[in-house]
Amino acid sequence: MRLLGAVLAGGLSSRFGSDKALAALDGQTLLDRAVERLAVWCDSVVVVGREAASVPTLPDWPRPGMGPLGGIAAALRHASDHGFAEVLTIGVDSPGLPDDLPERLAPAPAYVADQPVIALWPVNAAEAVTAILEGDGRHSMIALAERVGARAVRLPGGTANINTPGDLARIAPRG
Numbered sequence: 771m772r773l774l775g776a777v778l779a780g781g782l783s784s785r786f787g788s789d790k791a792l793a794a795l796d797g798q799t800l801l802d803r804a805v806e807r808l809a810v811w812c813d814s815v816v817v818v819g820r821e822a823a824s825v826p827t828l829p830d831w832p833r834p835g836m837g838p839l840g841g842i843a844a845a846l847r848h849a850s851d852h853g854f855a856e857v858l859t860i861g862v863d864s865p866g867l868p869d870d871l872p873e874r875l876a877p878a879p880a881y882v883a884d885q886p887v888i889a890l891w892p893v894n895a896a897e898a899v900t901a902i903l904e905g906d907g908r909h910s911m912i913a914l915a916e917r918v919g920a921r922a923v924r925l926p927g928g929t930a931n932i933n934t935p936g937d938l939a940r941i942a943p944r945g
């Protein structure tokens with residue numbers, strides 16, 4: 771079963787105050803860390819929602835400004851067009867994901883309870899995300915999860931989430 775990894779890397783980083791994907795943790799940008807993490811688990815990796823990256827990039831669908839759902843929609847459409855069965859999505863802002871994340875999320879669809887951008891989607895979830903983005907309802911990750919019947923999975927020890935420079939400072943090595 772071919773698995774596409776997609777780093778959701780758009781958004782405003784308004785709480786961080788600058789582009790958090792390019793913030794460094796232990797000498798490496800959060801974006802590069804996320805790409806490296808997915809490369810271990812997936813057959814191929816894309817970055818969604820920005821242009822400059824070390825791997826192929828996709829624009830959000832149908833356009834930027836739709837939030838993470840626009841990134842997921844683009845990744846699912848790409849996966850469907852290129853023969854992938856499932857997509858593993860993560861943000862740039864959750865370093866320290868467990869080594870067995872894909873096993874914990876299988877079978878798809880499933881998402882991490884406190885971080886729903888971290889999720890395993892079957893490619894046919896593209897229909898549901900398209901319907902949500904084209905509809906009048908909430909454009910939320912939880913709306914997508916409910917629509918496709920995704921399970922909420924709790925990770926042991928919770929999930930690091932970097933929203934502010936303080937969040938980053940708390941997990942960065944001291945010295």
Ligand SMILES: Nc1nc2c(ncn2[C@@H]2O[C@H](COP(=O)(O)OP(=O)(O)OP(=O)(O)O)[C@@H](O)[C@H]2O)c(=O)[nH]1
Pocket residue numbers: 778779780781782783784785786791818819820830834835836837838839840841842860861862863887933
């Ligand atoms: N492709 C894509 N990714 C997004 C978008 N919005 C957020 N993300 C990503 O989703 C993850 C979680 O983002 P958030 O922290 O909730 O949102 P943010 O806009 O980056 O930050 P805030 O402005 O502080 O809410 C991060 O990896 C973001 O890069 C979007 O519109 N498109």
